[in-house]
Amino acid sequence: xxxxxxxxxxxxxxxxxxxxxxxxxxxxxxxxxxxxxxxxxxxxxxxxxxxxxxxxxxxxxxxxxxxxxxxxxxxxxxxxxxxxxxxxxxxxxxxxxxxxxxxxxxxxxxxxxxxxxxxxxxxxxxxxxxxxxxxxxxxxxx
Amino acid sequence: xxxxxxxxxxxxxxxxxxxxxxxxxxxxxxxxxxxxxxxxxxxxxxxxxxxxxxxxxxxxxxxxxxxxxxxxxxxxxxxxxxxxxxxxxxxxxxxxxxxxxxxxxxxxxxxx
Numbered sequence: 001x002x003x004x005x006x007x008x009x010x011x012x013x014x015x016x017x018x019x020x021x022x023x024x025x026x027x028x029x030x031x032x033x034x035x036x037x038x039x040x041x042x043x044x045x046x047x048x049x050x051x052x053x054x055x056x057x058x059x060x061x062x063x064x065x066x067x068x069x070x071x072x073x074x075x076x077x078x079x080x081x082x083x084x085x086x087x088x089x090x091x092x093x094x095x096x097x098x099x100x101x102x103x104x105x106x107x108x109x110x111x112x113x114x115x116x117x118x119x120x121x122x123x124x125x126x127x128x129x130x131x132x133x134x135x136x137x138x139x140x141x142x
Numbered sequence: 143x144x145x146x147x148x149x150x151x152x153x154x155x156x157x158x159x160x161x162x163x164x165x166x167x168x169x170x171x172x173x174x175x176x177x178x179x180x181x182x183x184x185x186x187x188x189x190x191x192x193x194x195x196x197x198x199x200x201x202x203x204x205x206x207x208x209x210x211x212x213x214x215x216x217x218x219x220x221x222x223x224x225x226x227x228x229x230x231x232x233x234x235x236x237x238x239x240x241x242x243x244x245x246x247x248x249x250x251x252x253x254x
Contacts, residue, residue, distance in 0.1 A: 010147075012216040012225065019217040038214055045207040048239050056195070056246040059253075065180040085169070087155040092165055095158050102155060130169060138176045 029116035030109075033094050036120075040091040047084035073138075085130050090123035150209050157201035164199050185248055188201035193251040200243030 010016035025031050050072065057068035071077045097115050100106050106115050175186060186192055211232045219225040 013220040013222065016216070038210070041207065041210045042214070045211060045235070045239075048203060048207070048243075051241055052243045052246070054201075055250075057185065057250055058180055058187065059246040059249045062180055066182065088165060088169075092162060096162065099155065099158060130173065133173050134176055137173055 002015065007048070011058075028113060029120075030112040033116035033119055035088060037094050037098075040087040040094075043087035044091055047087060049078060050084060082127070082131055086123060086127040089126040089130070090119060093122045093126075094119040150213075154209045157202045157209075160198065160202045161206065164195060164202070167195065168199065187247060187250040190251070193247050196247045197244050200240055200247065204236035204240035204243075207239075208232055211236075220233060 051088065053068050054072065057064040072081060085142060094116070096110075097119060100115075101112075171186070171192075175183065178186070187196065212229060215225060215228045215232060219228055
C-alpha cells in the first residue's frame with residue numbers, strides 16, 4: 001500500500017529524467033516532430049511580439065500603427081510573418097497529435113510516424129494557402 | 143512540488159485545446175485585416191466578441207508558452223544559476239506579453 005503512493009521529487013539536473021540528446025538519435029518522424037514542436041513553440045513565443053505589437057500600436061497612435069504595419073508589410077516583415085505562420089501551423093497540427101495521443105489514440109510507432117509526417121505536410125500546405133490568401137487579399141484590397 | 147507537474151500537464155493541454163479554434167479564427171481574421179486602416183482595426187478589436195476572444199487569446203497563450211519554454215529550460219539547462227535566470231526571464235516575457243496584449247485590447251474596446 002505505502003510503496004505505491006510514495007512521492008518522488010525530481011530536481012532538474014540532479015535526478016529528473018532528461019530529454020534525449022539532440023545529436024545521437026536515429027532519424028524517425030516522431031523524433032523530428034518532437035524536436036520541431038519545441039523549436040516552433042519557441043518561434044511562436046517570439047512571433048507573439050509581432051501580433052502584440054500590431055494590436056498595441058493600434059491602441060497607441062496613428063503613427064505607431066503606421067510604423068508597425070509598414071514594418072510587417074516590408075520584405076523582412078513578410079518573411080517573419082511567413083515563418084511565424086509556418087511555425088504556428090506546424091505547432092498546432094503536431095499539437096493535435098499530442099492531444100490525440102493523450103486520449104490513447106495514434107500511439108503506435110507506425111501511426112506516430114505517419115501522423116508526424118502528415119503534420120509537416122499539413123503545415124506546408126496550410127502555410128502556402130494562408131500566404132496565397134494573404135497576398136490575394138492584400139492585392140484585391142488596393 | 144509533486145503536484146506541480148500534473149498542474150502543468152493539465153494546464154498545457156487545456157490551453158492547447160482553447161487555442162486550436164482561436165488560432166483558426168485569428169489567422170482568418172488577420173488575413174481579412176491586411177491593409178486595414180487604424181480606424182478599421184480599432185472598430186474590429188472593439189467589437190465585443192472579438193475583444194473577448196482576443197483577451198482569451200492573450201491569457202491562454204502566455205500560460206501555454208511559459209509552461210512549454212519552462213520545460214525546455216528544465217530539460218536542457220543544467221547549471222542551476224542559468225536555469226533560474228532563464229526561468230525568471232521566461233516568466234517575465236510571458237507576463238509582459240499577456241499584460242500588454244490584454245491591456246491593449248481592453249483599452250481599444252473601452253476607449254476607441
